Amino acid sequence: VQLVESGGGSVQPGGSLRLSCAASGFTFSSYVMNWYRQAPGKERQWVARIAGTGGSTNYGDSVKGRCTISRDNAKNTVYLQMHSPKPEDSAVYYCNAARQWDDYWGQGIQVTVSS
Numbered sequence: 001v002q003l004v005e006s007g008g009g010s011v012q013p014g015g016s017l018r019l020s021c022a023a024s025g026f027t028f029s030s031y032v033m034n035w036y037r038q039a040p041g042k043e044r045q046w047v048a049r050i051a052g053t054g055g056s057t058n059y060g061d062s063v064k065g066r067c068t069i070s071r072d073n074a075k076n077t078v079y080l081q082m083h084s085p086k087p088e089d090s091a092v093y094y095c096n097a098a099r100q101w102d103d104y105w106g107q108g109i110q111v112t113v114s115s
């Protein structure tokens with residue numbers, strides 16, 4: 001099982017950034033996919049969730065209205081589009097695949113929002 005995040009880096013406040021997470025080694029469409037983030041000195045925070053079919057999405061209060069989660073089951077990939085990011089969105093972002101008894105994590109990717 002592998003989850004590999006990409007697309008991170010530095011972005012200016014008010015810009016945009018799209019994170020990708022490529023999955024392999026499991027039946028991607030059977031899993032809920034999540035994005036989490038962790039800033040230095042803080043606990044890991046849930047960001048967004050998308051159902052296996054892609055028909056249902058949920059967002060954390062801190063990003064609601066500023067992020068869009070989506071998935072392409074044909075490509076085994078989940079995305080997180082960040083709109084108008086703020087400096088407080090700076091963190092390591094993690095991709096997570098979850099099902100009843102299974103829980104997989106990516107290695108994380110740094111996002112820095114700074115002018």
